Amino acid sequence: MSASVLLVDDDRAVREALGQTLELAGLKPVLAGSYIEAKDHIAPGFDGVVVSDIRMPGKDGFDLLAHVQTVDADLPVIFLTGEGDIPMAVRGMAAGAFEFLEKPCGPQDLLAVVEKALSRRARVLENRRLRRQAEQGDAAQRLLVGQSRQAEDLRAQARAAARTQAEVLILGEAGTGTSKLAEVIHLMSGAATRPFVKLPAPALTPGDVVRALGEAGTGTLFLDEICGLDPAAQFTLVELLDESGRARVIAGSTRDLEAAVAEGRMNADLYYRLDVMRVRIPPLRERAEDIPALFRHFVAQACEQAALPVPDIGPEVTARLMAQDWPGNSRSLMNAAMRFALGLSEAGESAEMGLVERMAQVERSLLIEALTRHRGAASETARALKLPRKTFYDKLARHGIRPEDYRR
Structure with missing residues (x-):
């Protein structure tokens, strides 16, 4: 991962030590010693996150948080707090801080929170990009390139899927673009301005599935390679699909799911719940x-x-x-x-x-x-x-x- 982290601390030794930790992890630290130095780096398009000490001479971390929220309310701010300042850090969370870390902060703790914040930031920026595309017209025509009969059929199926909130199963060989088609369906749906969350199903635990649906809200959750989802996570997803007011689920697969069901690798209930609308992406040949x-x-x-x-x-x-x-x-x-x-x-x-x-x-x-x-x-x-x-x-x-x- 290579992303920016604006690190603000008036203690030069602490600032440089934490900066080195971030740099060794492949991140791009931007170091600042005060509110004034940090302010110039904060803009709506900033692709990273802010890590700031709370107590600083002059304007402190709370002032910086307030400034960030006026520029971009979705930009994560992580507070660094000294021993005995936990109540202050909790107040910062209530004011909109993403998380807080107590100094001295271990490298693993710092990186875990920063990477979590960066992941959130990346999704926010991606959703903004999708919203901008949604405002520019028919996503199927713009993003599903081709004039063949198969391409025209694919666009028609994408539009039909977008008109409903039913679950969708996208099938296609590796490299055909199942994720892109899911994005197109989302862009043309009534949920276009809501979150679009895409995740590789094989990597998810039951808890991850619950959190992913929560993050997607009433938007769209795309689970790629659904056949590889852990059996316990498959069962959890089946239960969640019975709930109302949740995200729409679109699943993608490069495998024969009917065979997977027959072999016991895929939950039959999950397969039938997802196979409401099926779209096959034809290979290039x-x-x-x-x-x-x-x-x-x-x-x-x-x-x-x-x-x-x-x-x-x-x-x-x-x-x-x-x-x-x-x-x-x-x-x-x-x-x-x-x-x-x-x-x-x-x-x-x-x-x-x-x-x-x-x-x-x-x-x-x-x-x-x-x-x-x-x-x-x-x-x-x-x-x-x-x-x-x-x-x-x-x-x-x-x-x-x-x-x-x-x-x-």
């Missing part, structure tokens, strides 16, 4: 015509993040991309786009690829482009390519292309 648009989207994102000009994506690049199966799906395509944007590799190119392989890539790309243009009509596509019917179908079979995948 089933929507190859979307690969160029997705690649351009990912390249543009990478260039924006790196402040680089967007490179030209010519037909040879497109042909190489469409000739691959992309077993890692959108995630591997995104990685390829990032490397391409940074000039680290040619997209989809293999160092061992010869002329025959390259010609096959181009042929496959032209077949898919023509089928897309003619909406999967095989006879029209064959005529447009000036190919005999048998030759056309032989080529489709060689490349594993099905015309029906391009009908819409």
Whole structure:
């Protein structure tokens, strides 16, 4: 983790010792010796947390807390308190402090509280980002890139899921974007301005599940790889799903959940409670015509993040991309786009690829482009390519292309 921690203490030795502890943990401490020094670092976009001594000459920790709350009420402030000042620290908690630590503060205690606060801060900032996106229009159209029939169907299913508060089960191979689809459904739902909490299910205990639903409030809780949830936590989730006024639960999985139920790895009651609305994300090999648009989207994102000009994506690049199966799906395509944007590799190119392989890539790309243009009509596509019917179908079979995948 690399995040900022504004550490405020008038005792230089204490300040530097705690700063070193934070730095060794991979964090970025910003040291300040007073309210005045600290004030300039506090802004609404500050991605970290504040750790401040309570007793300081001049304006103290309470003054700093009050200033933080006027700038950003969701910015966590952790108080450091000396022996005998516990009542003062408790008063600080009542005033809105996130937590307090008693000096001398051990490294593990400091890091545990700071990382908890940073996690809270990250979620707050993420939810703000989601709210901003929700205000900009239809999230399905903006975030689910592609013009294939499968992409259009996926957007339609996302909109249908957003119109209800029922539980949703998202199924898809690794890298297809189950988390992103859950976010899109949340953004288009009536809970768009409420919290969106996403967590890996295999890491959760029963207590974690209870806390996660509490943190999501009446928003959305996305549990990824639901099949890996601990059996006791699965039972707890079943019980919580019976409660009213809770967060909506969306679950994602890359595994066969019906098989998991049959093998006893997944609670049958939980499976049926979650399987109210089911959305399957097709792998890239089933929507190859979307690969160029997705690649351009990912390249543009990478260039924006790196402040680089967007490179030209010519037909040879497109042909190489469409000739691959992309077993890692959108995630591997995104990685390829990032490397391409940074000039680290040619997209989809293999160092061992010869002329025959390259010609096959181009042929496959032209077949898919023509089928897309003619909406999967095989006879029209064959005529447009000036190919005999048998030759056309032989080529489709060689490349594993099905015309029906391009009908819409």
